[in-house]
Amino acid sequence: MKLSLRIWILIAILVISLISIFGIPPAFLQKGVVITSVDTNSTAFEQGLAKGQIITSIDGQKISNLQDYTEIISSKFPSDAPVKTIFNTKDSEVILFTNSAPEITVSNIPKTNLKLGLDLSGGSRALIKAQDKELSLSEITDLVDITSNRLNEFGIADIKVVTVSDLSGNNYMLVEIAGATPKDLESILAQQGKFEAKIGEQIVFIGGSRDIASVCRGDATCAGIESCGEISEGYSCKFAFTIYLSEEAAQRHADITSNISINQTPQGNYLSEKLDLYVDDNLLNSLLVSEDLKGRVTTQIQVSGSGQGPTRNEAIESANEEMHNLQTILITGSLPYKLEIVKLDTISPVLGQEFVGTILLAGLIAFIAVSIIIFLRYRKIKSSVLLLATSLAEVVIILGVAAFIEWNLDLPSIAGILAAIGTGIDSLIIVLDESQQETSLSLKQRLKRAFAIILGAYFTALVALIPLLWAGAGLLKGFAITTIIGISIGVLITRPAFTDMVRIIGE
Numbered sequence: 001m002k003l004s005l006r007i008w009i010l011i012a013i014l015v016i017s018l019i020s021i022f023g024i025p026p027a028f029l030q031k032g033v034v035i036t037s038v039d040t041n042s043t044a045f046e047q048g049l050a051k052g053q054i055i056t057s058i059d060g061q062k063i064s065n066l067q068d069y070t071e072i073i074s075s076k077f078p079s080d081a082p083v084k085t086i087f088n089t090k091d092s093e094v095i096l097f098t099n100s101a102p103e104i105t106v107s108n109i110p111k112t113n114l115k116l117g118l119d120l121s122g123g124s125r126a127l128i129k130a131q132d133k134e135l136s137l138s139e140i141t142d143l144v145d146i147t148s149n150r151l152n153e154f155g156i157a158d159i160k161v162v163t164v165s166d167l168s169g170n171n172y173m174l175v176e177i178a179g180a181t182p183k184d185l186e187s188i189l190a191q192q193g194k195f196e197a198k199i200g201e202q203i204v205f206i207g208g209s210r211d212i213a214s215v216c217r218g219d220a221t222c223a224g225i226e227s228c229g230e231i232s233e234g235y236s237c238k239f240a241f242t243i244y245l246s247e248e249a250a251q252r253h254a255d256i257t258s259n260i261s262i263n264q265t266p267q268g269n270y271l272s273e274k275l276d277l278y279v280d281d282n283l284l285n286s287l288l289v290s291e292d293l294k295g296r297v298t299t300q301i302q303v304s305g306s307g308q309g310p311t312r313n314e315a316i317e318s319a320n321e322e323m324h325n326l327q328t329i330l331i332t333g334s335l336p337y338k339l340e341i342v343k344l345d346t347i348s349p350v351l352g353q354e355f356v357g358t359i360l361l362a363g364l365i366a367f368i369a370v371s372i373i374i375f376l377r378y379r380k381i382k383s384s385v386l387l388l389a390t391s392l393a394e395v396v397i398i399l400g401v402a403a404f405i406e407w408n409l410d411l412p413s414i415a416g417i418l419a420a421i422g423t424g425i426d427s428l429i430i431v432l433d434e435s436q437q438e439t440s441l442s443l444k445q446r447l448k449r450a451f452a453i454i455l456g457a458y459f460t461a462l463v464a465l466i467p468l469l470w471a472g473a474g475l476l477k478g479f480a481i482t483t484i485i486g487i488s489i490g491v492l493i494t495r496p497a498f499t500d501m502v503r504i505i506g507e
Helices: 007-022 043-047 066-076 136-155 182-189 248-256 312-332 350-380 381-404 409-435 443-469 477-506
Strands: 033-038 052-056 083-089 093-100 104-108 123-130 159-165 169-180 196-198 202-206 214-216 223-231 234-247 262-265 266-271 275-279 280-285 300-309 341-348
Touching: 007 381, 033 066, 043 093, 052 066, 066 104, 136 159, 136 169, 169 214, 169 280, 196 312, 202 248, 202 350, 223 312, 234 312, 275 300, 280 300, 300 312, 350 409, 381 409, 381 443, 381 477, 409 443, 409 477, 443 477
Parallel strands: none
Antiparallel strands: 033 052, 033 104, 052 083, 083 093, 123 169, 123 341, 159 169, 196 202, 196 275, 214 234, 223 234, 234 300, 262 266, 275 280
């Protein structure tokens, strides 16, 4: 049997789709664990471990999955003294000397290149708008860029920040963070992050690149925990780090301090007014200003704060977190608008796994039911098998496209795939029915007539789906995109090939 060009195109695209989904070599054959995040202030980061690397062995012991990694790390740490640990990745070897487990998170290597959305992987999602202001498309795009930079500075992995809009033309920002709780997401996004340093009512400098030249991070000589002490609720630890002002901000500091009087105290001589640090209009700390800095242009300022906890270790952890957050605000600056969370959703990874299992089961039942109906309807093995095989090929190609463009598959996307399968089977049945009509038309003419019907249905569906790209503030976008991809693949690739297969069998 001689295959037509359209059938060969279908076969070629099917092979490319399988490669896109599983990769070369196939992902399910790889052994090890993949690093999903690394603390940027950790020894592991400094020595070269990075997100995306695959750990294949530790101290010569092979790592096949997450359980192997956990057992080896648990047996070594914590340790009273630093111990040597050799990490072998696919590309390098990293040696650490620590007394605690490396500050990295790992997971099993995904079996495919498909990216699962929040509904399936778990995490939190927030739909956000600016308070008391309707943002234009350019303004919401700027807000998305600033928010992405801030979340990246916070060290948050697996984030998605995009612009969405509804049918009324309102623009929103959609933020999805895998593994985060709603409280975490709300605490990060609900605040504007406005940093101001004031003497009296006069602003000396603000967060952001305009006034802040650089911020010391990850260097023990200019950033770290200074002291810890007991308080009534547990422990309190003080942190301090150095920032470097721009020349303009340094001159502003000199101008403001030049007319302030000096107080003499047993601890030393200081200006009568303090440097007050505010975050979102809340006083964070008040710093004494030495008399040496009066009227002086200085670009180096030390910022301090504290963290509390019921134990000393928890207080140190809290102080480090507070310091990191403050450093981030100083680096990125404040958000241009105060934000309001319109909708906040969360889903657990366990529930996501249940969704996947339910979807696969529903798909299998639907496939069996359709197979039975097709066989009963046509009672022709070849035609029925070709119809079902073509439908499966359509699903594989849709998933291949999703993997290639790195589209996150969430529940609306899965629903879109199922809708595309349903319309695809309808179209294939039209081809089979037209091919079996007893008319004066030739088989080729009947198939052309069938394809004309399919094209009409395609454009009708396409026009109906386009508004869904904006409906529900973009939350139905996954359904619209995957359905459009599915029906377009059907019209351009699978259905023309199926028409040729029917024609070859009929002849």
